[in-house]
Amino acid sequence: MLFNDRIMDRENLINIEDRGYQFGDGIYEVIGVYDGNPLMLDEHLERLERSAREVLLTLPSSIDDLKNKLIELVAVNELVEGIIYMQVSRGAAERLHEFPKSDVSPVTVAYTRAEDRMTDIENKGATAVLTEDIRWLRCDIKTLNLLPNVLAKQQAVENNAIEAILHRGKTVTEASASNVFIVMGREIYTHPANNFILNGITRRKVLQLCDELNLKVNEVTYTIGDLLDADEVFITATKLDVVPILKVDNHTIGTGKPGEITKKVLQAFRSLY
Incomplete structure (x- = not known):
């Protein structure tokens, strides 16, 4: 050490x-x-x-x-x-x-x-739960104060999910240990990098890769309803890389299978290593 x-x-x-x-x-x-x-x-x-x-x-x-x-x-x-x-x-x-x-x-x-790569989960997809974002208002700083994240992650684990997707009121912010992206009408949406989220390093790289792939990304707020109605949802984080989310709570996302755009982003990220 x-x-x-x-x-x-x-x-x-x-x-x-x-x-x-x-x-x-x-x-x-x-x-x-x-x-x-x-x-x-x-x-x-x-x-x-x-x-x-x-x-x-x-x-x-x-x-x-x-x-x-x-x-x-x-x-x-x-x-x-x-x-x-x-x-x-x-x-x-x-x-x-x-x-x-x-x-x-x-x-x-x-x-x-x-730690092994999460190749199988990336290929097959995973599930998530929704929970209220109770963190402080400087989530952009990567500090050691993680108890709200821990509580949210535990809720996910107890529901056999990979992540807890956080929301402030109706607005989706990010997840307990990852950033969240949704796909609607072949365009990607993700919460802007302000004080309500951590601007993940993997998130930043995914934005760059999307630009190279000519995929339109909108860094704007979106709602729980948008999330549940999305064609695709995926999360990004260090070593988690890019994971498709197929179900949130009991709601199936899109076709219930990893989507075309998510798979393009995943393959582009895998080309980095």
Whole structure:
């Protein structure tokens, strides 16, 4: 694992007064590894920098140094397929709500985990449930505060679904750990990248691929009714890639099979690795 600037054997290094542990005061990234290569690593680190700025957290090392350490971490662990998880907390200090004094240093932790590709689910599709979006109003920052996401994901698991699709009132935002796209009349719709969603790295790449495929994408809000009436629905996320959603709650989407446009997007994304 990576602990600050050292790669070392995994140990129990949690300090009870780490602000990430007590307040969720930190940021994180999850990076997919395919055939030993961290996919879109630069984009993930760029987003980490943005998250740090938004929560007034000074990263303890340069992005170039962090990139090199993560690449080294993958090599040391001989990871072929899986993820890198990394987080930076504001550090360990006396438990007070305000920021600690300047002599407290942020803490960086990263590790790798082997995970197979979800090829079968991507090919066959999956189901989802709907639930109210109860998160805070800065979902664009990738912070450690994930309890609402955890509760939503648990609801999905208890209903044998892959994801919980979130909505604020009638407006669909995203899912507990992924972005949501719908297809209507051969055009794609997805919630705009504002404070109500996380602008996923896979989401960004899918938008680029759609442009290359001459698929029209509308970054606009849409309703639960639009979602349920859509010809196709798919979700995107790191290592989840592109998964067709065939049913939401008890409502079948389109033909109940992966749609033509979703399959085009999936094949284009697979060409990246």
